Amino acid sequence: MIPPVNSLVRYDNPILVATSKGKKGEKAAAPKAPAAVSQTEDILNSILPPREWTEDGQLWVQYVSSTPATRLDVINLQEELDRKLQQRQARETGICPVREELYSQTFDELIRQVTINCAERGLLLLRVRDEIRMTISAYQTLYESSVAFGMRKALQAEQGKSDMENRIVQLEAEKKDLERQIQDLKAKCEAIEKRESERRQLDEKKHAEEVQFLKRTNQQLKNQLETILQPASNAAAQPKK
Numbered sequence: 001m002i003p004p005v006n007s008l009v010r011y012d013n014p015i016l017v018a019t020s021k022g023k024k025g026e027k028a029a030a031p032k033a034p035a036a037v038s039q040t041e042d043i044l045n046s047i048l049p050p051r052e053w054t055e056d057g058q059l060w061v062q063y064v065s066s067t068p069a070t071r072l073d074v075i076n077l078q079e080e081l082d083r084k085l086q087q088r089q090a091r092e093t094g095i096c097p098v099r100e101e102l103y104s105q106t107f108d109e110l111i112r113q114v115t116i117n118c119a120e121r122g123l124l125l126l127r128v129r130d131e132i133r134m135t136i137s138a139y140q141t142l143y144e145s146s147v148a149f150g151m152r153k154a155l156q157a158e159q160g161k162s163d164m165e166n167r168i169v170q171l172e173a174e175k176k177d178l179e180r181q182i183q184d185l186k187a188k189c190e191a192i193e194k195r196e197s198e199r200r201q202l203d204e205k206k207h208a209e210e211v212q213f214l215k216r217t218n219q220q221l222k223n224q225l226e227t228i229l230q231p232a233s234n235a236a237a238q239p240k241k
Helices: 035-047 071-087 097-117 119-237
Strands: 015-018 051-055 058-062
Touching: 035 097, 035 119, 071 097, 097 119
Parallel strands: none
Antiparallel strands: 015 058, 051 058
16 A cells, blocks of 8 residues: 655555444564564654554554665665655755755654664664754744844835835925025015115215205305405405595
8 A cells, every 4th residue: 555645764564553433453463573673663653653544434554664774775765865856856955845855754764774773873863853953943933034024124114215205205395495485585685686776876866966956055155155245345445535
């Protein structure tokens, strides 16, 4: 039977656990495993839990294989990894969920192979795997937070840009209005200066005419006075008889 998900981790043949009528399936008869092998299988099942699925009302379970791996198995694992990377078109660089999944399965298979030979070394690799996954999860959370922060900043910048453009339009309108007021005030100042210049010229002309008039009047009065005083002066100058 084909398992529901094809994985790079080696599993045993699936076992029928229960049917729709509730009958329990049984494993094929096998010799009783030694205690050390049973302990290794327990460790493997704790590291890589068995897979379960239901098909046609029957519950199937598939345990990870406890068969030791040979050098040829490792070479086949590498070739299978390369084949699946190419088949599923995984990206060679950058963030790629497909590549991450396949390498995670490969690491789990290596943990399985190491655990069969040395359970302590397998448990240590399990700690390393969990630490790597936790670090990657933290980086993913940080990345998502940074993307959300960047989007918020971009929206704020876009909104600020719109507000700034509106402010620029408003200031340009105020500038044009002030320039128009300046032109009006300059025109008023020129008109006032022209009017005051004409009034000053008129006043100066009027003043000059008054000065000329007063000079003529003064000359006339002086002549009249001299005319009046001339006979008296002549009379006083004649000798007495």
